[in-house]
Amino acid sequence: MSHFTTMATRITDVEALRAALADVGFGDVEVHDEPRPLYGYRGDRRAEAAHVIVRRRHIGRLSNDIGFRRGPDGHFTATISQFDRRKYDERWVGRVTARHAYHVTSRTLADQGFHLAEEATERDGTVRLVLRRVG
Numbered sequence: 001m002s003h004f005t006t007m008a009t010r011i012t013d014v015e016a017l018r019a020a021l022a023d024v025g026f027g028d029v030e031v032h033d034e035p036r037p038l039y040g041y042r043g044d045r046r047a048e049a050a051h052v053i054v055r056r057r058h059i060g061r062l063s064n065d066i067g068f069r070r071g072p073d074g075h076f077t078a079t080i081s082q083f084d085r086r087k088y089d090e091r092w093v094g095r096v097t098a099r100h101a102y103h104v105t106s107r108t109l110a111d112q113g114f115h116l117a118e119e120a121t122e123r124d125g126t127v128r129l130v131l132r133r134v135g
Contacts, residue, residue, distance in 0.1 A: 002040060002064050002081035004048045007093050009068075011076040011100045016107070017052055017068060020099035024092070026054045038065040038079060048079050059084065095125075102127055 011017050014031060021029050030036070035049035041062050050067025059066065064081035066088060071077055078096075080088050106116065109131060118130035 002083040004038065004046065004064070004079050004081050005085065007078045007080070007090065009076050009078055009093060009097055011068065011097055012074050013100065013104050014052060014070075016100045016103035017076060017096070019103045020096045021052075021054060023099040023102075024095055026058060028058050029054050035069055038067045040064045040081070041083070050079055052076065059088075098125065098127075105129075 011020075018029055018031060021027075030053040032051050032053070035051055036053060038046045038048045038050060038053065039056060040046055041056060041064050046064075048067065050065075050069040052068040054066040056063045056065050063084050066081075066084065067079040068076040069079060078093050080093075106129075109116075109129075113134050114131040115134045116129060117132045120128045122128060
């Protein structure tokens with residue numbers, strides 16, 4: 001039985017989190033208003049629960065669920081098993097967080113009347129956006 005660990009994130013927007021998870025390869029995620037239990041690799045129900053869940057069948061045969069639980073401050077905490085942290089570690093959570101920021105920023109700028117004219121990802125992972133005001 002794997003031990004689950006948590007990692008604090010700066011993620012706050014559930015729809016941007018869903019889009020970020022799709023960007024890193026997990027297009028099929030569950031989103032719940034109330035936390036739902038996570039399951040271990042044997043299908044055993046664990047004490048840990050989350051609002052946003054990537055079920056183990058989408059991760060790997062021997063994997064556990066990955067969850068994101070909203071805290072009282074509005075930020076999500078990632079819950080990942082010790083086994084899966086070999087692949088889904090702090091760097092992976094950092095990529096998810098960066099994609100979350102991208103989606104929040106894109107939506108906010110579109111709401112303010114900007115159009116994305118050009119996008120480039122630098123070698124270090126930095127995303128450069130060129131915007132044009134619509135109208």
